[in-house]
Amino acid sequence: MTSVTTKKHPNGLDYVEIDTRFCKARIFLQGAQIDFFQPAGKAPLLWVSDADDYKPGSGIRGGIPVCWPWFGTHSNPDFPQHGFARTRLWHLSDTRIVDEAVELTFSLALSEDDKCFWPHDTQVQIHFHLTDTLKVTLVNRNLGTKTVTLTQALHTYFPIQDVHALVAKGFSGAKYIEFGEGPYAQDGDEVTFNRETDRVYTDLGPVQTLHTPEGVIEVKRENSQSAVLWNPWIDKSKWLARFNDEDYLTMVCLEAANVLEDKLVLEPGQTHELTTVIRWK
Numbered sequence: 265m266t267s268v269t270t271k272k273h274p275n276g277l278d279y280v281e282i283d284t285r286f287c288k289a290r291i292f293l294q295g296a297q298i299d300f301f302q303p304a305g306k307a308p309l310l311w312v313s314d315a316d317d318y319k320p321g322s323g324i325r326g327g328i329p330v331c332w333p334w335f336g337t338h339s340n341p342d343f344p345q346h347g348f349a350r351t352r353l354w355h356l357s358d359t360r361i362v363d364e365a366v367e368l369t370f371s372l373a374l375s376e377d378d379k380c381f382w383p384h385d386t387q388v389q390i391h392f393h394l395t396d397t398l399k400v401t402l403v404n405r406n407l408g409t410k411t412v413t414l415t416q417a418l419h420t421y422f423p424i425q426d427v428h429a430l431v432a433k434g435f436s437g438a439k440y441i442e443f444g445e446g447p448y449a450q451d452g453d454e455v456t457f458n459r460e461t462d463r464v465y466t467d468l469g470p471v472q473t474l475h476t477p478e479g480v481i482e483v484k485r486e487n488s489q490s491a492v493l494w495n496p497w498i499d500k501s502k503w504l505a506r507f508n509d510e511d512y513l514t515m516v517c518l519e520a521a522n523v524l525e526d527k528l529v530l531e532p533g534q535t536h537e538l539t540t541v542i543r544w545k
Contacts, residue, residue: 296370299327311423406530417521434472460497486539490526
């Protein structure tokens with residue numbers, strides 16, 4: 265029996281709970297942020313720190329935060345890190361169930377305060393397609409008469425059990441910026457982890473895999489030539505908000521993005537869809 269139900273977290277945040285024969289999932293209206301997705305008979309595919317308090321106004325430390333309409337630090341230091349979309353209330357604008365696959369669309373209406381950050385005539389929506397695979401699509405439409413430029417990311421946190429055993433594959437031929445330096449040419453196809461990793465990749469192929477003690481996670485991207493690979497390691501974990509000192513051992517972020525030379529340039533009337541697709545392989 266497929267169910268899509270709106271509920272309220274004890275700390276006040278509203279969310280949508282999905283329960284089907286394919287999966288269980290939970291998506292918060294704040295940030296249109298999915299924090300839980302578990303295919304039937306398999307382990308969860310998203311990670312959340314148990315230090316997170318799910319308080320209104322703070323993005324959840326885990327799942328898939330939506331970084332929009334800029335990724336990272338804005339040129340104006342007073343603007344919020346990774347944009348404002350992840351702390352705003354989105355509206356569940358469409359729900360469809362087709363052959364027990366659940367399709368949800370969330371829309372963000374910009375307030376007058378938001379227009380101080382983003383004075384452009386655009387529309388942004390996020391689509392979720394939930395079966396035993398999770399497909400998330402961030403849709404931008406330029407409704408105005410001027411070209412609009414933005415950067416964005418679907419900031420996905422993955423559970424990996426033991427970062428020392430993690431091998432990320434699918435990076436051959438790419439280049440990356442790390443800690444503001446580069447670009448560097450990727451050395452081989454694999455990335456392993458023994459220090460803080462904060463790489464912004466470009467010229468990256470559309471499929472990567474995370475080889476974990478629990479299995480292999482496949483991560484696909486569409487309309488994206490860039491991605492972010494991040495683990496804060498020991499020192500940074502000690503001062504990150506809503507993050508335990510040892511959380512770095514059990515998570516990694518691999519984020520579908522449009523950043524650096526892959527930034528999104530929307531002409532008037534143009535639409536762009538950034539998609540990430542994740543599954544246990």
